Amino acid sequence: MNKKIILLLVIVTSFSLAQQKYFIFFKDKGIDKSISLSKSSSEYQIAVNSLKEKAIERRKKNLGEEIIRFEDLPLRNDYLNELRKLGIKIVHELNWFNCVSAVVSQDKIDIIRSLPFVEDIKPVKRISFKKDLIQESLLKENNFNLFVNEYGPSFTQLNLSDVPLVHSKGIDGRNVLVGLLDSGFDWKRHTALSTRDVVAEYDFVFDDSVTANQSQDVPGQDFHGTLVFSIIGGYRDSILIGSAFNSSFLLAKTEYIATETHVEEDNYAAALIWMENLGVDITSSSLGYNEFDTGEDSYTYEDMNGKTTIVSKAVDLAFERGVVTFTSAGNEGNTKWKYITAPADAFNVIAVGSVDAQNNPASFSSVGPTYDGRIKPEVVAMGVSVYGALAGTTNDYRYANGTSTSSPIAAGVAALLLSKFPHLTNSQVRSIILESSSNSQSPNNQIGYGLISAKSALEFPNIRQVNGSYLLNKIFFDDSKNPNSIRLHISEDGASFTSYNFNTFKDDTYEFVLPSFSNGKKLEFYFTYQDSSGNLTRVPSNKNYKMFYGLLNILLNLNLSSNNLDYTVSDIYPNPFLPLKNKVVRINYRSSGNESFRLSIIDASGRSVKEISQISNPGENVVEWDGTNDEKILCSSGVYYFLISLNGKQFGKKLVLLK
Structure with missing residues (x-):
């Protein structure tokens, strides 16, 4: 009997070891990407219906009326069903990447690869998550008679970025939805977090709605996320106040920290899609991915280019849909690696480094540049001896060091800005934060554009x-x-x-x-x-x-013709346009590269006659139109409107066509 049990365990163990999670990429979504997406199509309606009203409002503010992108279209059900027939367990459906993550046994790899609708199959990498450097000193609620101000020990970390001054003006983050991606959140029992407005939470590791520790978790699983949540959202008078304590929150558990502290990339991407669909305004993650398990390929510095890792690409796709994105720069400054880690390399994320209470750079804080030469981190905030709530308790607190603790402070500043000025696009928020930080006149790869300041950001004109x-x-x-x-x-x-x-x-x-x-x-x-x-x-x-004039970004210290804050779009020329004589009309625009450009040409009746989309190259870009519609027929004489979206920013131009 015992031998049978042992044999069964060996068989089960061997089977389990043969299983691995993979990304399965599909060739298409059933709709030609080059053809304008019809709003009457079922795929379009499914994409719209997946968005909460707040997500639709945020997209309209940032994208105009064209709120659905090709990536938003649903995955094809027939493809999913074919995989299920093969016994494939689908974990996450990632429509932004036209793929799923799935648990696959080795004997199924070649079968899946041979399917006519499969573009590629790649392992989901399991990533090493490094904990912050936690100081051992813990303080209990009844020890706070020494602190006379309403912030308690959290005053120092917030005051360095001028947050209490902004709070005193009644600006506290309300009406802003912030999403946090982390290890778990023990928020319901702690007095500094139990009163906060948590709109939704989800565990992407075990696929349920509980983000606090459960039986399958290891002790300490939710310590990190609880600390991070309290730094931005906590509120306990005279003890701890978060940088945007009156915001609303989405909580996503994306990490499993057992043994080698593994994190899986698909959890992060799935969490961002979930948050974006729910209408999140700002996301913040305190994760850094670069090292992997023994036997798996690690990322290299060359991969820190904003275009390689799933997590970095997911962050930029969220930004394209109007989300302000933050992440910690990483704690690699004292290591052989030293550089920022993904997704801090993403093009539009605000990567946050750490300084101490005297605004001196923390030695552990990761530095830039990205492999393709972009300045990183973007900003810094206090990340040494930052005070926050201790999971597993109701009234205890702790100090911690790390860029994980500086990112929620910076994200909170953005929430204050957006709370006061809800009309701001995510592009404006990013521009204002970089322009108003302390080192914007001479940004570098240690502290970026400098110490973030709530006062300076709110005072910057918009x-x-x-x-x-x-x-x-x-x-x-x-x-x-x-x-x-x-x-x-x-x-x-x-x-x-x-x-x-x-x-x-x-x-x-x-x-x-x-x-x-x-x-x-x-x-x-x-x-x-x-x-x-x-x-x-x-x-x-x-x-x-x-x-x-006509653009929404205001510049002060940043160069008008450099970096990814330059969204300058030229007028149309020649105008009026004589197709038989001039052949084409042109629009020039500048880009930092890898940005999405979309042009819709509308006739006087409001009908779209032409759609042009492309991914921008760094520097100067040119778009041409020969006057024909999507059927290659020359358009009639009249007035045409050019509606342009560049990296989520909107431009409108008018053209007169004469034949």
Whole structure:
């Protein structure tokens, strides 16, 4: 009997070892990618129906009315059913990548590869997750009579980034949905987290809705995520306050930290898709992937190019759909690797490094550049002796070091910005954070654009478009200002400055309706105000803000023709367009590379006559149109509207076609 049991165990063990998780990529989705997607198609409707209303609103704000991309279309059910008939256990359906992750035995690999609808099959890599350096000193709730301010020990980490000042103005992250990807969250029992607004949570490791430790978890599984959640979302008066404590939250458990602290890439991608569909505004992950199990291929520094790992590509796909994305830079500064880790290499993610309470760079904080030469990290926040909640307790807290603790502080600053200015696109949020950080004049690969500041981000001017007009918003937190003395000074193409009074004022925020200029016109501007003694203050003190009329990003220190914040799109030329004479019309635009460009050409009746999509190259790009529609027939004379989406940012142009 015992021999039979032993034999059975050997057989089961051998079978289990032969199983591995793979990505199975499909060749198509049943719709030709080159053909404009019809809104009446069943695939389009399935994609729309998968989105919550908040996701649709966020996409419309960032993408306009064309809210569905090809990647959003569902996977083909007949392909999934064929895999299931083979006994394949599908784990995650990843429509963004037109693939599934599935548990596959070795004897099925060649069979799957031979299927006519399968493009490729690749192992899902199991990744080493490195814990933060946790300090042993723990503090209990009843030890806080020594702290007189309402933040307790969390004051230091927030004050370094000017968060308490912004909180004092009633800006606390409300109406913003933040998604956290981590090891698990013991939030329901801890007094600093139990009152927080958790909209949804999901365990992508064990496929259930419980993110706190369960019987199959190892002790300490949810320690890391609980700490991270408390740093951004915690609230316990006079003990711990998070950087965006009144935001709402989505919690995704994506890691399994048993033994060698394994993480699987498909969990991360599936969690981002889940969050995006639910309408998340901001995501933050405290993960870094570069090393793998013995016997598996590791990533190399050459792979830190933003285009190789599933997690980095998933982050950029989320950004393309209007999500502001943050991640920790990594804790590799003292190791042989030293560089940032995926997904910090993604093109549009804000990778966050660490500094101490005196704003000195932490030695463990990973550095840049990416392999293709982009500056990383983007910003830094406090990541040494950061205070947070201790999982497994109701009232205990701990300190920790690591970029895992700086990322939630920075993401919280973005939540404060978006809470105050909900009209901001994710592109604007990213631009403002980089422009307003302390080192934006000379960014480098140790601290990036510098220490993130909630005050500077909120005070940085921003633009919103309303009914064809452009409104300029500006906050002045200086309590000594005379509100009636504030002036805006604008110069067009280097001409002399013209001064204007602001149109409206409310709660420290001034709003000005910009005069009408031609699209693409370069403007420079600054502000002045007097204090109660009549002393004049200029903002900025020694330079001007810059913008192109018709675009939403405002620049100060960053170069107009560099980095992935440059979304300049030229006018159409020639205009009017005579197809028989001019052959083609052109649009030029700049890109940092690997950005999605989409052009919809609309006739006067509102019908789309042509769709052009491409992935941008670094630097200057050119798009041409020969005047024909999708059926290769020359369009009629009339007015045509060019609706352009570049990396989630919208542009509108008008063209007159004459035959």
